[in-house]
Amino acid sequence: xxxxxxxxxxxxxxxxxxxxxxxxxxxxxxxxxxxxxxxxxxxxxxxxxxxxxxxxxxxxxxxxxxxxxxxxxxxxxxxxxxxxxxxxxxxxxxxxxxxxxxxxxxxxxxxxxxxxxxxxxxxxxxxxxxxxxxxxxxxxx
Amino acid sequence: xxxxxxxxxxxxxxxxxxxxxxxxxxxxxxxxxxxxxxxxxxxxxxxxxxxxxxxxxxxxxxxxxxxxxxxxxxxxxxxxxxxxxxxxxxxxxxxxxxxxxxxxxxxxxxxxxxxxxxxxxxxxxx
Amino acid sequence: xxxxxxxxxxxxxxxxxxxxxxxxxxxxxxxxxxxxxxxxxxxxxxxxxxxxxxxxxxxxxxxxxxxxxxxxxxxxxxxxxxxxxxxxxxxxxxxxxxxxxxxxxxxxxxxxxxxxxxxxxxxxxxxxxxxxxxxxxxxxxxxxxxxxxxxxxxxxxxxxxxxxxxxxxxxxxxxxxxxxxxxxxxxxxxxxxxxxxxxxxxxxxxxxxxxxxxxxxxxx
Numbered sequence: 187x188x189x190x191x192x193x194x195x196x197x198x199x200x201x202x203x204x205x206x207x208x209x210x211x212x213x214x215x216x217x218x219x220x221x222x223x224x225x226x227x228x229x230x231x232x233x234x235x236x237x238x239x240x241x242x243x244x245x246x247x248x249x250x251x252x253x254x255x256x257x258x259x260x261x262x263x264x265x266x267x268x269x270x271x272x273x274x275x276x277x278x279x280x281x282x283x284x285x286x287x288x289x290x291x292x293x294x295x296x297x298x299x300x301x302x303x304x305x306x307x308x309x310x311x312x313x314x315x316x317x318x319x320x321x322x323x324x325x326x327x
Numbered sequence: 328x329x330x331x332x333x334x335x336x337x338x339x340x341x342x343x344x345x346x347x348x349x350x351x352x353x354x355x356x357x358x359x360x361x362x363x364x365x366x367x368x369x370x371x372x373x374x375x376x377x378x379x380x381x382x383x384x385x386x387x388x389x390x391x392x393x394x395x396x397x398x399x400x401x402x403x404x405x406x407x408x409x410x411x412x413x414x415x416x417x418x419x420x421x422x423x424x425x426x427x428x429x430x431x432x433x434x435x436x437x438x439x440x441x442x443x444x445x446x447x448x449x450x451x452x453x
Numbered sequence: 454x455x456x457x458x459x460x461x462x463x464x465x466x467x468x469x470x471x472x473x474x475x476x477x478x479x480x481x482x483x484x485x486x487x488x489x490x491x492x493x494x495x496x497x498x499x500x501x502x503x504x505x506x507x508x509x510x511x512x513x514x515x516x517x518x519x520x521x522x523x524x525x526x527x528x529x530x531x532x533x534x535x536x537x538x539x540x541x542x543x544x545x546x547x548x549x550x551x552x553x554x555x556x557x558x559x560x561x562x563x564x565x566x567x568x569x570x571x572x573x574x575x576x577x578x579x580x581x582x583x584x585x586x587x588x589x590x591x592x593x594x595x596x597x598x599x600x601x602x603x604x605x606x607x608x609x610x611x612x613x614x615x616x617x618x619x620x621x622x623x624x625x626x627x628x629x630x631x632x633x634x635x636x637x638x639x640x641x642x643x644x645x646x647x648x649x650x651x652x653x654x655x656x657x658x659x660x661x662x663x664x665x666x667x668x669x670x671x672x673x
Contacts, residue, residue, distance in 0.1 A: 211507075216589040218387060219503040221597065223418050227511040234519055255620065258613045265606050280602040290588040297589065297598040300605070304598075307609045308418065311616040312516050315425045318623040319523035322432060336557040338463040344550040345470040352542035355532040357479055357524060361486050364517070365470055368493050371505070372466075379500045380571060381564035386501070386592040388584050403566065405501035406576045407592040411601060414593065415608040417508045421517050422615035428524045429622040435528040442533050 190239075197239040204232040212305050216294075222301040226308025234316050242320050251317050257310025265303035268296060335376040342369035354443035356431045360424060367420050371413045378409035386410065455499055462496040477532040479525055487518040504593045 212225035237245035268280065275284040282296025283289035342365060349362025386407035435441050438449060469489045473482050490513025497506035561568040570576070579596055587595040597605055 215594050216591055218591060219385075219507045219593075221414075221504065221591075221594050223414060224504075224507045224511050227418075227508070227516055231511065231515050234516070238519075251624070255616070258616050262606075262609050262613050265609055269602075269606070280606070282599060290586075293587045293599055294589070297587070297594065300598045300602060301594075304605065304609055307613055311422065311612045314616045315422075315619050316516070316519060316523070318429065318619050319425075319432070319520055319527070322523075322527055322623050332562055333557050333560065334460065335463065335563050336560055337554060338467060340550055340553045340557070341467055342470050343553070344546045345467075345474055347549065348539075348542055348546045349474055351545065352535070352539035353532070354535065355479070357521070357528060358482065358532055361473060361482055361521070364486060364513075365473065365489070368489065368509075368513070371509070372493060372496065375497055375500045375502045375505060376563060377568075377570050378502065379564050380566045383501055383566075385503045386580065387503070388590040388592065404580050404592070406571050407579055407596055408576050409570075410502045410505050410593050411596045411604075413502070413505050414508050414597065415605060417505070417512050419608055419611050419615075421512045421520075422612040424517065425520050426615050426618045426622075428520055429619045432524055432527050433622055441528045444533075444536055 193239055197235055201232050201236055204235065205229060208232065212301065215301060216297065222304025223308055226305045227312055229305070229309045230312035230316070233313050237316070237320060242317070246317070249313065251314065251321075254310045254314035254317060257306050258314060259310075261303045261305070261307030261310060263303075264306065265300055268299045268303070272296070336373070339369050339373045339376065342366075342372070356434065356441040356443065357428075360427050360431065363427070364420070364424055367416075371417065374409040374413050378406035380405050458499045459496070462492055462499060465492045466496065477534070478530060479532055480522075480530050482532075483518060483521040483525065486521070487514045490514040490517065504591075 208225045208229035211220035211228060212222060215221035215225070233245060233249055236248070268282075270279075272281050272284055273279050277284040280296075280300075283292045285292035285295045346362045346364075346366030346369060349365065350359050353359055353362065380403055383403040383405040386404045388404075389402055431441055434446070438446050440446060466489060469485055469492060473485045473489065476482050476485070490509055494506045494510040494514065497503075497509055561570075579592055579600065583592050583595040583600075584590070587599050589595055
């Protein structure tokens with residue numbers, strides 16, 4: 187799409203806002219609609235838009251495919267790791283109350299970390315799937 | 328509000344049957360997956376309809392903690408549990424759909440078609 | 454007012470679904486499926502499920518459409534005319550639908566606050582106590598991440614597993630093809646000429662080179 191100058195300019199302008207909006211959705215998820223699942227999808231959508239307008243090759247330079255797979259795994263690991271930490275602090279698996287002195291603060295930290303894990307996983311999975319489909323060549327060439 | 332009665336449920340059933348019909352009557356595998364996602368969405372609507380309370384509001388506490396319990400006693404919130412279940416079901420749904428689509432892509436590479444009839448014919452001729 | 458919105462959106466959904474069934478252009482079907490998702494997101498908002506609406510709009514109308522279009526680019530846009538009349542499917546669907554409609558006569562009416570689902574102690578607990586116990590206003594987030602944290606961890610694992618499945622199916626070459634050789638079908642593996650174009654970036658370094666510094670940055 188090298189000749190579509192309006193499309194390229196619009197995409198270039200929009201993508202930073204899409205990524206920041208994803209972070210807003212992530213960290214505002216405690217107070218309004220939003221959270222890790224939605225933020226991960228929106229973050230991935232920013233990269234998908236880049237790939238659609240500027241081509242897969244350049245997107246892969248920004249965000250290599252192995253990073254998406256690693257993100258998928260790292261998010262689950264972070265989530266499960268929070269559970270292990272709460273167990274190490276002498277409570278049940280994924281009981282965030284022990285993460286801070288005040289149980290309510292503990293819940294805040296726990297939810298923050300867990301939602302971060304969800305964000306990382308969903309982002310990695312969605313973008314990795316897009317790469318898998320877009321990188322496949324059709325039989326006709 | 329009582330005129331609504333079971334209208335939501337009936338439409339859900341109509342949508343569900345449309346998806347079901349697409350899955351069992353169409354030979355094109357991509358079309359089958361589209362039908363499957365119609366079916367899926369109808370189940371989502373069924374759950375969310377069950378969680379709605381007429382005159383209720385979205386399950387986001389209006390006062391911050393402290394007065395929250397007091398506020399909760401006179402503000403009517405819709406049931407949050409179906410929302411949580413469906414929120415995760417949507418994301419899992421797209422993951423399984425993507426898995427189905429990648430199987431379709433591989434079938435197309437192996438047989439050169441995604442039409443069920445043609446695939447059956449080719450397998451029988453082997 | 455909300456009744457009118459509800460009925461209108463549900464009718465839109467039914468009409469869109471009918472159009473999806475009737476069209477044989479798969480591109481149009483995928484686009485209509487995107488519209489269907491967006492309308493159902495609107496319906497979810499009208500039914501107070503704002504988080505669900507947000508997810509449906511992002512996933513159903515966004516990523517799902519992109520993945521379907523990516524598939525169509527690989528497998529073609531046209532659906533073949535059905536070989537025979539769909540009498541049997543119609544009978545099955547009408548019978549099943551009739552049975553389900555008959556079953557709805559037992560369901561409690563829509564939106565009444567005394568329905569069993571709203572009277573259950575678990576929903577009451579979430580609404581009344583999550584303000585104290587978790588301390589964040591969005592009950593859905595509290596339930597998702599804290600009360601039902603096991604569930605959500607399961608979901609995260611499921612979608613990660615789905616990614617691994619998709620990559621196993623699509624990210625590896627070479628793959629076998631059926632080729633018609635005059636009188637019979639034979640299985641052929643991809644010729645190397647197909648391999649050398651533009652997706653070495655995906656296959657050469659591959660997502661499977663695992664000695665990555667990723668873990669540190671994600672945990673930090």
